[in-house]
Amino acid sequence: MKRVTGLGGVFFKCRDREKTLAWYEKHLGIPMEPWGAQFFWEAPSASDPKPYSVLGLFKEQTDYFEPSVQPFMINFRVDDLEALVQQLRAEGVTVIGNPLEEEFGKFAWIMDPEGNKIELWEQTK
Numbered sequence: 335m336k337r338v339t340g341l342g343g344v345f346f347k348c349r350d351r352e353k354t355l356a357w358y359e360k361h362l363g364i365p366m367e368p369w370g371a372q373f374f375w376e377a378p379s380a381s382d383p384k385p386y387s388v389l390g391l392f393k394e395q396t397d398y399f400e401p402s403v404q405p406f407m408i409n410f411r412v413d414d415l416e417a418l419v420q421q422l423r424a425e426g427v428t429v430i431g432n433p434l435e436e437e438f439g440k441f442a443w444i445m446d447p448e449g450n451k452i453e454l455w456e457q458t459k
């Protein structure tokens with residue numbers, strides 16, 4: 335019997351739900367419904383890396399989620415990290431540090447209006 339087959343979603347509380355839904359739609363381009371959003375996987379072409387999601391567990395003392403004080407961080411896949419970060423800066427979104435390119439792709443970090451840290455990831459492998 336199969337048990338877990340993938341990441342089903344990320345859920346969090348908001349002080350101002352409507353403002354936060356609007357922020358995610360405006361700045362990250364996520365088409366929002368009153369309850370949130372759905373993401374559907376597409377089959378990659380032969381030249382694209384196989385898409386995947388990660389469940390990451392961190393030690394309680396990690397500083398990786400800072401400056402957020404939340405005990406979680408959201409990671410969103412993006413197509414063109416450099417262009418998106420440039421656009422988000424122009425829109426006044428708080429970008430944390432500088433983007434990095436590492437073994438599994440390119441990464442950048444932003445803060446949403448609720449103080450949640452968001453990791454943006456462009457998969458390269």
